[in-house]
Amino acid sequence: MKAKHQRLVLIVIALVALIGASLLAIYALRNQASYFYVPKQMAESPPEVGQAVRLGGMVQEGSLETLADGVTVSFIVGDGEATVPVRFSGILPDLFVEGSGVVAEGRLEADGTFMADNLLAKHDENYVPRELQDMTEHQAEQVVAETTTGGKAE
Amino acid sequence: MIAELGLAALWLATALAVLQLVGGILAVRGQGELASLVRPTAIAQGALAGLSFLLLIWLFLVTDLSVKLVAANSHSAKPWIFKLAGAWGNHEGSMLLWVTVMALAGALIALIERRLPEKTLLATLAGQAFVGIGFYAFILFSSNPFERLPTPALEGNGLNPLLQDIGLAFHPPTLYFGYVGLSVAFSFAVGALLTRQVTPDFARAMRPWVLGAWIFLTLGITAGSYWAYYELGWGGWWFWDPVENASLMPWLAATALLHSVSVLAARDALRTWTIMLGVIAFSMSMLGTFLVRSGVLTSVHAFAVDPERGSFILILLAIYIGGALTLFGLRASSISEGERFSVTSREGALVFNNVMLSAILGIVLLGTLYPLLTEAFDVRVSVGPPYFNPAGAIFTIPMLLVMAVGPLLRWRQDSFARIRLPLVLIAVIMLAALALVVILGAYSLLADLGLAIAIGIAIASFLPLRGRNLLRVPLATWGMVIAHFGIAVALFGMASESAFSxxxxxxxxxxxxxxxxxxxxxxxxxxxxxxxxxxxxxxxxxxxxxxxxxxxxxxxxxxxxxxxxxxxxxxxxxxxxxxxxxxxxxxxxxxxxxxxxxxxxFVTFIWYGGLLIALGGLLSLVGRVMSDLKRRQVVRRRQLLEAEAVA
The missing domain is CATH 2.40.128 (Lipocalin)
Incomplete structure (x- = not known):
């Protein structure tokens, strides 16, 4: 193989591999990125059953219940406009309390329950999940007010 | 007084960096008036930056509460080791540490490097100064560690309890040494490009820095992973968290660079590619710094949530990477073609793995930046293992298979027929291991393949030693064997954890x-x-x-x-x-x-593997440096003999 050709072939191979990797990455990202929902969006256009998504909102006052096995909890996440029932098996994260924000990673079941694999709550006083930062600015007060009164009315 | 002295030393170091840059550039352009000043300037700059950092440590050790940084991050009742670690366990201090290590590296190059043509060396030091000036400006204008409080605080604020951990005290500096090492490699690449001297000598001068950076990055990632494993209480050892990715990406680039620089040193091939990787590796370490330091990501790691600083680092990032890529684009075509090699050769295998590593790097980079990009369009996503694991594995598996075989091939030209026996052996072992794992109960495709490949590589990694007198095998070869074996050990731990937990x-x-x-x-x-x-x-x-x-x-x-x-x-x-x-x-x-x-x-194998990889790197580094010293001695003796003969 001539000198110039070898260089060219190397460059072409490298380019093909890198473009292949990028296309694969973009394809996989479209399918595998887990999208963030608030309860309102989940009510209006729910994700496919079993698809990995994140749900963020406020834990309604009075909705937290520990089931008989002692390790599964159920609670309701709301954003003032809609609510979603959530179930989670595991140790509740530090500082997980009713009336505060939470982001749940998991999937929607056919019966409309959100099965959480993981809960991201604030783990110190300053930390707010990234998805909830805007919310706290735009709607937090209103959300908290509505979810708390909503909780009491139930 | 101490704080003012530290600040003065920092300003002086900055001024010297400017002098170093100007002198270096003039020398490259053929005006050598300041050329003889560049080396001493680099040494003095290193000394001043070092002094400034020592003074900061002093302030922390005596808990001088009139200094804002000390009051905010320390406490008089802390054990002295955490007072010491407090000096860099915060944004300002860690930036000062960064620039200090970089200045010391520049001083070291100025002191000992004699192989390169003088012009290339001066251009390299100019590159060092150029990168350094950006960081000095960043510290002096937006993150001054020596700022005084109007009235001294009565007591310090203490350190975040999560960070009061001896392992964590040394985790960030370890990664920083890695990042800085890559910036030195980058300066060498710039020096070589500016003076059109992309030669094996250049590769030999650059290699110890790449190796050193790579060792530190390996240790930093290993330690960080173990810390997350036992401290966070989630049982996982890698979360594909953006901050973890920020340390993984430079490691991937450095791994590729390490191998291509070896090809350049041994065979004078892959000239352009090595320069390109030098630019990419440094870009990745800058991107890592940006992701962690700017507060773009909310995470336990990102304690500098300050938009001004974020945009400052972003501008630096744009200048460095943009400038380097422009220089590369202008000069790459003037680098002449290196030595040729056939596809079935050690170079061929190394090129293949370089391309695979770059592809993995691309996958991780896109996955890390994608959530930031979509957020600009108000769509919030998170990207986790369901993306990274399969997409990464597609390129990792062929890379690992070639890694098992590559070291058995000869340089330049070889044939698979010559190494048929070991090839068959490796294939049989892998297939047998795969069959065994599947019989034991098929777990998941990736875990099964991982276990089989790990066992295959563990054995294949020692094959380059067969038929050789073990006492005469060079240290660098031992380094390669042990590092590759470490990959097998770590992979075994990962696959076992995922299959059998x-x-x-x-x-x-x-x-x-x-x-x-x-x-x-x-x-x-x-x-x-x-x-x-x-x-x-x-x-x-x-x-x-x-x-x-x-x-x-x-x-x-x-x-x-x-x-x-x-x-x-x-x-x-x-x-x-x-x-x-x-x-x-x-x-x-x-x-x-x-x-x-x-x-x-076998979860512990993950970190034992990481340590073995770093040990391999260390052996290789020691071996290279020792043989360099020996060569230098031989040259000097010959010169002496010649001088005597003339006399």
Whole structure:
């Protein structure tokens, strides 16, 4: 193989591999990125059953219940406009309390329950999940007010 | 007084960096008026930056509370080791550490590097100064560590309790040494481009820095992964968290660079590619700094949430990467073609793996930046293992297979027929291991393949030694063998953890026991305990492996009150073949307590593997440096002899 050709072939191979990797990455990202929902969006256009998504909102006052096995909890996440029932098996994260924000990673079941694999709550006083930062600015007060009164009315 | 002295030293170092840059550039352009000043300037700059950092450490050790940074991050009652670590356990201090290490590296190059043409060396030092000036400006204008308070504080704020951990005190500087090492490699690449001297000598001068950076990055990632594993209490060892990716990306680029620089040093091939990788590796370490330091990501790691600083680093990033790529574009075509090689040769295998590493790097980079990009369009996503694992594996598996074979090939030209025997051996071992794993119970495709490949590589990594006198094998070859073996060990741990881990989540009464894998775990008691700044509920567990002698474990749920924060303190029982991981949760009603237990067979191999990889790098580095010194001695002796002959 001539000198110039070898260089060219190397460059072409490298380019093909890198473009292949990028296309694969973009394809996989479209399918595998887990999208963030608030309860309102989940009510209006729910994700496919079993698809990995994140749900963020406020834990309604009075909705937290520990089931008989002692390790599964159920609670309701709301954003003032809609609510979603959530179930989670595991140790509740530090500082997980009713009336505060939470982001749940998991999937929607056919019966409309959100099965959480993981809960991201604030783990110190300053930390707010990234998805909830805007919310706290735009709607937090209103959300908290509505979810708390909503909780009491139930 | 001490603080003012530190600041003055920093300003002086900055001024010297400017002089170093100007002198270097003039020398490259053929005006050598300042050329003889560049080396001494680099040495003086290193000394001044070092002095400035020592003074900062001094301020922390004596807890000078009139200094804002000390008051905000230290406390007079802290143990001295945490006072020391406090000097770099914050944004300003860590930036000063960065620039100090970089200046010291420049001084070291100026002191010892004699192989390169003088012009190339001066251009390299100019590159160093150019990168350094950006960081000096960043520190002086937006993150001054020596700022005084108008009135001294009465007492310091203390350090985040999560960070009061001896491992964590040394984790960030380890990564920084890695990042800085790559910036030195970058300066060499710029020097070589500016003076059109992309030669094996250049590669030999650059290689120790790449190796050093790579060793530190490997250690930093290994330590960070173990810290996340035991401290966060989630049982996982890698979360594809953006901050973890920020350290993985430079490592991937450095790994590729390490191998291509070796090809350039040994065979004078891959000239352009090595320069390109030098630019990419440095870009990745800058991107890592940007992601961690700018507060773009909300994470425990990102403690500098300050938009001004973020945009400053972003501008630096744009200048460095944009400038380097422009220079590369202008000069790349003037680098002449290196030596040729056939596809089946050691170079061929190394090129293949370089391309695979770049592809993996691309996958990780896109996955890390994608959430930031979509957020600009108000769509929020998170990208995790379902993306990274399969997409990364597509390129990792062929890379690992070629890694098993590559070291057996000869340089320049070889044929598979020559190494048929070892090839068949490796293939048979891998297939047998795969069959065994599937018979034992198919777990998941990736885990099964991982186990089989790990066993294959573990054996293949020693094959380059066959038929050789082990005492005469060069250290650098031992380094390669051990590093490749370390990859196998780490891979085995990862695959085993993912295939064989067992998890048990249970609510148990006092005195009751539960089973996880071969372990029987009994909850003896739960008692409140208190520490200096926390209270906790501590469980006492008796865990026995397969009916053997029980070990006692004390997992805690801790409550810090200043600053208020809750943490779970997991407890581990380590055996040669794995770890039992225990976490205690909340009260579960009716006197029961939540326990979360994992049995993770061979999980420790992940970190042993990481240490072996770093050890391999170290052996290689020592071997290279020693043979360089020996060569230099030989040259000097010959010169002396010639001088005598002339006389």
């Amino acid at each position: 067992e998890e048990k989540l249970a609510a148990v009464n006092i005195g009751e026991s539960t089973q996880v894998g071969p372990w029987k775990v009994q909850l003896e008691s739960v008692t409140p305990v208190a520490g200096p700044n926390w209270t906790a509920l501590e469980g006492t567990l008796q865990a026995s492996y397969d009916g053997g002698e029980p070990v006692e474990l004390h997992p805690q749920a801790r409550n810090f009150w200043a600053p208020p924060q809750e943490t779970t303190e997991s407890q581990l029982a380590t055996r040669w073949n794995g770890q039992l991981y225990a976490v205690i949760g909340n009260e579960a009603g009716q006197g029961r307590w939540q326990l979360r237990l994992w049995w993770k067979p």
